[in-house]
Structures are given as C-alpha cells and as structure tokens.
Amino acid sequence: MGETPRLIATDIDGTLVRDDRTVSPHTADVLARISARGTPVVLVTGRPVRWLKMVYDQLAEPLPAICANGAVVYDPVADEVLRADPLAPQHLAEVARRLRAEVPGISFAVEILDSREMRHEVHYPLRWDVDPDGMRPVETPEELLSAPAVKLLARAGEQDPDAFVALVAGAVAGLAEATHSSSSGLVEISAAGVTKAAGLAWYCDRLGVAAADVLAFGDMPNDVPMLSWAGRGVAVANAHRAVLAVADEVTTANSEDGVAAYLEKVFGVG
Missing domain, CATH: 3.30.1240.10 (Hypothetical Protein, Haloacid Dehalogenase-like Hydrolase; Chain: A; domain 2)
Structure with a gap:
C-alpha cells in the first residue's frame, strides 16, 4: 500500500463504535472529513441492513455498507441492495x-x-x-x-x-x-465463499480500487478474511487474538476511538 489508501473499510461493532454502541462525535467528524476529501469509507459488518439506521443517525451522512458478513452490499442513499448472495x-x-x-x-x-x-x-x-x-x-x-x-x-x-x-x-x-x-x-x-473479504472485493472492483489500496479495520474472527485481503489490515487493541495475529498494525481500542486515531495519522485530519 502507498502512503494514502484509496478506500477505507471498517467493521462497526467493537471497532468503530464504542462499547455502549455509540459513535463518538470525534470519530464521526474524522470519517466525514475523509469522505469530503474524496476517499470512500465503507462499513463492513455482520449487522443486517435494518440495524444500520442507529449508526447512520450518528454520522454526518450514511455510508455504503457491506452487511451480513459480505452477503449484502447496500447503498443507503438510494435505499438499494446492489448485490445479495444468500443461502438457497x-x-x-x-x-x-x-x-x-x-x-x-x-x-x-x-x-x-x-x-x-x-x-x-x-x-x-x-x-x-x-x-x-x-x-x-x-x-x-x-x-x-x-x-x-x-x-x-x-x-x-x-x-x-x-x-x-x-x-x-x-x-x-x-x-x-x-x-x-x-x-x-x-x-x-x-x-459458501461469502465473507467480508468477498463482499468488499466485489464493491472495490465496482469502484476500480485494488485490494492493495484498501485500509481495513476490525476486531473479531469474521473480520479476519477482510483484514487478510486488504493492503493494510489494522486491528483495534481490544481485538480477538485471531485478528491480532493477521493484522499488519494495531491501533488503540474501540473505546478510545482507535479507528479515528489511526486515520488522523494517515490522512492528517486531526
């Protein structure tokens, strides 16, 4: 990965949000600044679509989301599912x-x-x-x-x-x-074959972004494929041992705005 990633992908629970399930105003501001600069920010989560509103309500604008561990790619602006890969x-x-x-x-x-x-x-x-x-x-x-x-x-x-x-x-x-x-x-x-990595790869291909140019954050085993696939995988300090084992770097815990702290260093938006 070069100095500046072309796309940011972050898990929600245990990573972006704090233990009380809130997004800090500071984190919301950092994400908004990066998006305003033209770098896409994508939520990659195990959550279903219907559980995104409580996060969107705390952000400056709703962000594209890869839900259900990669099975659903969702455009919140159009309220449209771009891709779904279900079990028959x-x-x-x-x-x-x-x-x-x-x-x-x-x-x-x-x-x-x-x-x-x-x-x-x-x-x-x-x-x-x-x-x-x-x-x-x-x-x-x-x-x-x-x-x-x-x-x-x-x-x-x-x-x-x-x-x-x-x-x-x-x-x-x-x-x-x-x-x-x-x-x-x-x-x-x-x-079979549906993971956060697969869903994110499909979305990045749609935007013309290579895996090498993706910066991803996570904390739990369902994040391991995504962090392994991305050019740079970052674990929060509270992450599961399986995530810490594959991460390229570790930032501070979700309760300490670890994602925002790391992005501030990379993008200089503090």
Whole structure:
C-alpha cells in the first residue's frame, strides 16, 4: 500500500463504535472529513441492513455498507441492495440437517429479504431485539427455511465461541461458511465463499480500487478474511487474538476511538 489508501473499510461493532454502541462525535467528524476529501469509507459488518439506521443517525451522512458478513452490499442513499448472495433453501435445509445431527438442542434464525427481516424458531434466544417489528417467530422448520437467507444464525445455549464455531464449520464444510463475532456462542453461517473479504472485493472492483489500496479495520474472527485481503489490515487493541495475529498494525481500542486515531495519522485530519 502507498502512503494514502484509496478506500477505507471498517467493521462497526467493537471497532468503530464504542462499547455502549455509540459513535463518538470525534470519530464521526474524522470519517466525514475523509469522505469530503474524496476517499470512500465503507462499513463492513455482520449487522443486517435494518440495524444500520442507529449508526447512520450518528454520522454526518450514511455510508455504503457491506452487511451480513459480505452477503449484502447496500447503498443507503438510494435505499438499494446492489448485490445479495444468500443461502438457497435447499442449502439451508442441508446445513440445518447436519447441525441438528451434530449439536443437540441447537436452534436457528435466518436473515431474509436482504436482511430486512429476521425469522426465528420460537425457542431461539433473542439477545438484541432492537427492532421487534423486523423479527418474527415461526412454528415449523419448513417455514423457517423456506426463503433464501443471507445469514443463518445458530445457538445451542452458552458455548465457548471459538470451539462452537469450529464444530459448526466442520459440520458444514464444503457447503457454507461459519464464523462468529460475539462472545455468547452465536455462530453466523453464510453461503459458501461469502465473507467480508468477498463482499468488499466485489464493491472495490465496482469502484476500480485494488485490494492493495484498501485500509481495513476490525476486531473479531469474521473480520479476519477482510483484514487478510486488504493492503493494510489494522486491528483495534481490544481485538480477538485471531485478528491480532493477521493484522499488519494495531491501533488503540474501540473505546478510545482507535479507528479515528489511526486515520488522523494517515490522512492528517486531526
């Protein structure tokens, strides 16, 4: 990478936002200054589209977003999904079959309609129901798995997140991708080949930006493909050990505006 990157890609939770899920005014100002200079800033997140508004409300302007761990590319200005890469119903059914056989008591939810709606089994534990209107319980597995889903979510009580994702990944190998971005044992499953890196690569190709010219920030295992793909991958100090292992550099923690602090040095916008 040269001195100045051509595109900034940043994870949201645990990276850009603080632990109270707010974007500091300082961080919002730094992102606005960089965007005003003509350098695109893209949010790359595990969040669904419907959970972006609470971030956009804290920014000077809404930023393009790659959601659902790379499965959805979203233009907030036009409120348009530019690309979606979901799990087909037959693949969902096979993933669920394999996991039910492997993990007793597992429960599922799906992100459908380009992640504008979540359906979940009645016994699936909801941990962050910020938009109850966008969530709907279903009575049967057939209904749950009847529509293409940009993400399948799996829980089986309290689990060690790294051990659980390894178990799930082994069970769905060759059929789907499994990762995690939480400490509560939630596994996030996407179509084969769908990662944050793949979604970001598609978006960058659309803009004519090479991977070598991308500066990316992250904190959790679902960020590892993106940080490995980008010309410069930066972990926040609070990052998971897997992220710290692949990062080119480490900035201060999310609670200390680590992304903004790093960008100030690179762009001189302090």
